[in-house]
Amino acid sequence: MASAFESFKVVHQYQLSSIPEELWQPLFMKLGEDYLDAGKGNVAEIHLGDPMKGYSLHVKADKSLKKHRQVQLLVSERSTRVDIFLIDHAWITSPENAKQELRLNVALMDRLENLMNIEQVDAPENSDDEEEDDDKPDAELIQLVASQANVSEKEAETALIAENNEVVNAIMRLTIDPEQQAETEKLDDLMMKQILASGKPQEKGDKEQQERIKRREQREKDWINERVDTIYNKMWSYIQTYTYSILQKDGQPTPQTAWYINDEVGSAICHSSDPNVICLPFIFSRGASGMIPYSVFFPIKDIAGGDIITCDLLPKNVERESDKLAYLLAFQDRVLLTGDTERKRNELIQAFKAEHERLKNQKCTLAETLSSEQVLEAFKKEAAEAKTKADSIIVWTDTTFVQQFLKLGNVKFTDDPAKADIIWSCHDFQKWDSLSPHQTVNQFPNEKCITFKHNMAELIRKTYGLPDWYMPTYNIMTQLSEVVGDYLNSEDSQETNLWILKPWNFARGLGLDITKNLSEIIRQHDNSVPKIAQRYLVSPCLYNGKKFDLRYIVLVRRTEPNLIAFVYNMFWTRLANKKYSLDSLDDYECQFTVMNYSKYEMTQLDYKSFIHSMEKQHAIKWDVVQKDINNAMKKVLAAAAFTSQPLGLAHTTPNKFDAFSVYGFDIMLTDDFKPVVIEANFSPDCTRACQYDPEFVNNIFSLVDGRFGTTEKGLDAFTAL
Missing domain, CATH: 3.30.470.20 (ATP-grasp fold, B domain)
Structure with a gap:
């Protein structure tokens, strides 16, 4: 019977091909124990503001990491040290569901705000303005006091505020004099009877309480939405993807993309064009227990104590140098700065301006x-x-509205496309070689x-x-630097920088997103559904x-x-x-x-x-x-x-x-x-x-066929x- 390790290698062979073979068994052991040792303070520690604004991961001062070729030697010597580490996933989501998931999980928001170094907005409290509004006299009471005291509504409101909304006391304040003193008690009894009889105090109290609740709920909703928007905008600098396939009913695999954010340790690993570790997702199959997604990282260089740990966040399919510059702008807070960021930014803008001028003058x-x-x-x-x-024209169609509404007198329908004079298909037609000269098909x-x-x-x-009848549009998969150059140029020009992201080939309003977030635009390059970025018609x-x-x-x-x-x-x-x-x-x-x-x-x-x-x-x-x-x-x-x-x-x-x-x-x-x-x-x-x-x-x-007459x-x- 094969060992558990041998079975592990068979099940995970495609993922293991990206990991040095001498690290497979140590990885297997850690996966079996769910041993997330990188974040336990044994080897690495997280720094804030050193050397960048956000978090970064460093080897502890009294430790070091060794390239995998040295791990083999250490393992053979029964050393307990293994330089491959598991990273947990803090959040697995999808762009279309992310905001709703955040709204329903305050604990997740707290964690992500901390992970991304987002300053949390304080929860709303009852403001002084609201308390003043709550104490403000009701309009009906103001009118009542004004009419009884024969004064203006402004004077009545002032008196009510001074008397804590006590109607009788407010009227007394406005009307009391030696001659009226004897009538005070009568007035007191009369007014209280009127108010109690009308039920206004209870009705007013209930209404005000409901309004306070609504205002409080709206403040809390606005607070949650503000936090959600901030996290969503920032997540594009942290979120990663892996692709897997789902078998359809016809047995054909359909690729799916999972979006995830690594835990605090993984998210603190910054980008460098000269990285010292490789960090990649690893989906561990526990058999009947299901799949558990992790990330793993291992050094590809020796890393001394205190040194920053970096990986390459640039996908292999980004090939043009200009696209590489553009892509990394999505990770502005996670890129190990080299001092020429502004120069690279200007390169993209100048390239865009030159191309824009050429297109504008194109004949x-x-x-x-x-x-x-x-x-x-x-x-x-x-x-x-x-x-x-003609006496009859034969039509084949798989389109319901044609079958239902085509009523011309000489139409005859057929179930065999080969016998048809006219073919109308609602699906992408491919059988061009099967068509005869007498046939007409509804596609080019x-x-x-x-x-x-x-x-x-x-x-x-x-x-x-x-042309002025078409909004500037870019294929994110092939024109990444062009859309980023356009965005940056508009940012410098203080134009409204709003874009709509659309799948290449979806209809019915599916998959559309409106954004002003450059990182979100760039990261659509990693989406399994390829998209365009199009300037949004703001007017x-x-x-x-x-x-x-x-x-x-x-x-x-x-x-x-x-x-x-x-x-x-x-x-x-x-x-x-x-x-x-x-x-x-x-x-x-x-x-x-x-x-x-x-x-x-x-x-x-x-x-x-x-x-x-x-x-x-x-x-x-x-x-x-x-x-x-x-x-x-x-x-x-x-x-x-x-x-x-x-x-x-x-x-x-x-x-x-x-x-x-x-x-x-x-x-x-x-x-x-x-x-x-x-x-x-x-x-x-x-x-x-x-x-x-x-x-x-x-x-x-x-109009298709004159023989209909x-x-x-x-x-x-x-x-x-």
């Missing part, structure tokens, strides 16, 4: 596109030359050039430079104080030899639920508009009513705005149509099949009514469109781009 070299009038003329001519109306090869956000950004940048056009975006359905009938595209005249206005404010960046209902896939209620606006209200509120002509919107969408499509693959759609050899595509373009407007293209969505869900307009699908198919009717629903 578009695309071939000229047809005007909307020419597009319409060319399409009508093509339709007139098409075959006459490589249309991810615009439906993937990072690809669209690259296409626009290389085609147009920095959007508002509808009754709320953000909105516009969803347009665009049909691209062909891209060669000319771009032939149409936009559906009906569009959808998606409205935020709350009024827009930059003070509420964490409030989804304030910052975002896509509610139909979330837990929030969705506000929909009829497009005709929306246009009427916009023209009335802002004294604008919507036709002018719509023309600008159409022009921006057309520019995106033109860049794709006339740029060769893989950057665009154009290909060197003609397809043996016909193709068209339908995209969902999302548009926002600036506060001066200029369009900004947000994204183009692949195979948009048009169920709502069909509910608003039952002819929606019929109109699209009427309804081209003219279909054109009425579209505007040529």
Whole structure:
């Protein structure tokens, strides 16, 4: 039977490959005992402010650490010393759950604040102002005293404060004189009877108590949120990742990323480009007992007593020198300073400025596109030359709204794509070689050039430079130094430095984060879901104080030899639920508009009513705005149509099949009514469109194939781009 150590090696072989073999058995022994000896004061100690602002880990003055080649000798001599150490994980989380986890765990907040050297904000107490507010007389009492004493409300309030809100005493103070002395007792009895009969003292006391409780709860909530925000912003300098796989139902592994923060010892290990230890995660399997995540570190140099312990925090996949400079800015408090930090920072800014100037002056070299009038003329001519109306056109689709709403008289559905004249799939189509010349498919090869956000950004940048209808956008995986240079330049210019982080290929508002934290932007480089960083539109056009975006359905009938595209005249206005404010960046209902896939209620606006209200509120002509919107969408499509693959759609050899595509373009407007293209969505869900307009699908198919015999009717629903 294999020994426990041999089983340990088999189970953990991939992780052990990063650790010198002579350290495996000492590691196994420590894991079995959960022996976290590095933090027990045996070898290392934590310093504050030496040599950096935060915490750092040092070898104790009377100790030393030896490189692993010497450990083998020591072990063979039965020495008790082993220079490999376990580190516990203080917190395992995910960016999307981190804030909520913190709010629910005050002890964790206390620990992380200490670990990150965050000065804790004192818990709220009842302020003097609140006590004064609590003692302030009720408005009804002031009016009562003023009327009974025949004085102003100001005088009545002063008297009530002086008499500790005793109504009778306040009135006596204002009215007492020798002639009225005899009436005092009568007044006393009368007033107290009135007050008691009304029940006001108890009602007033209950109301004030509830208000005090609400104020106290709000202060505590604000206090917790302030602490949570501070920890969340700082955690990006400490959090680390490891990747593991989960088997799906089809047996395919899906990579997942776990985010963790090492304990106080591990978090005190600073970065150096010339490190003396290696620190890495190690997930220990205890069999039926489950998995326990640790980190381990071991020296790769001899380290003398008193010396600082450092590791390399730079991932191996960060290769460009400029990206290495940019990445380490996420760890500003944990980098062993070399004296040239400011120089490196300026390098990134100057590189950004030079590239920005080049892009700003870039000239578009695309071939000229047809005007909307020419597009319409060319399409009508093509339709007139098409075959006459067919008795039947066979359609295959896996899309529910097409199955439900396609009602043209000569349509016949099939379950076999090979027999179809038109194929409409809501999934990424790959079987291009299976298509026949008579078939038409609802996708273009490589249309991810615009439906993937990072690809669209690259296409626009290389085609147009920095157009005013698209926000500056960077692929964090390949343009880390560019986005950091932009951020730092804006910081120096005191611009609003707000960014939105988006996954390359998620839709429905998934995975979006708004941030002004440079470390958070940089650390998205370690996310298993690759993201872009895009400047946030901080001055959007508002509808009754709320953000909105516009969803347009665009049909691209062909891209060669000319771009032939149409936009559906009906569009959808998606409205935020709350009024827009930059003070509420964490409030989804304030910052975002896509509610139909979330837990929030969705506000929909009829497009005709929306246009009427916009023209009335802002004294604008919507036709002018719509023309600008159409022009921006057309520019995106033109860049794709006339740029060769893989950057665009154009290909060197003609397809043996016909193709068209339908995209969902999302548009926002600036506060001066200029369009900004947000994204183009692949195979948009048009169920709502069909509910608003039952002819929606019929109109699209009427333009796709002239043999339906309804081209003219279909054109009425579209505007040529």
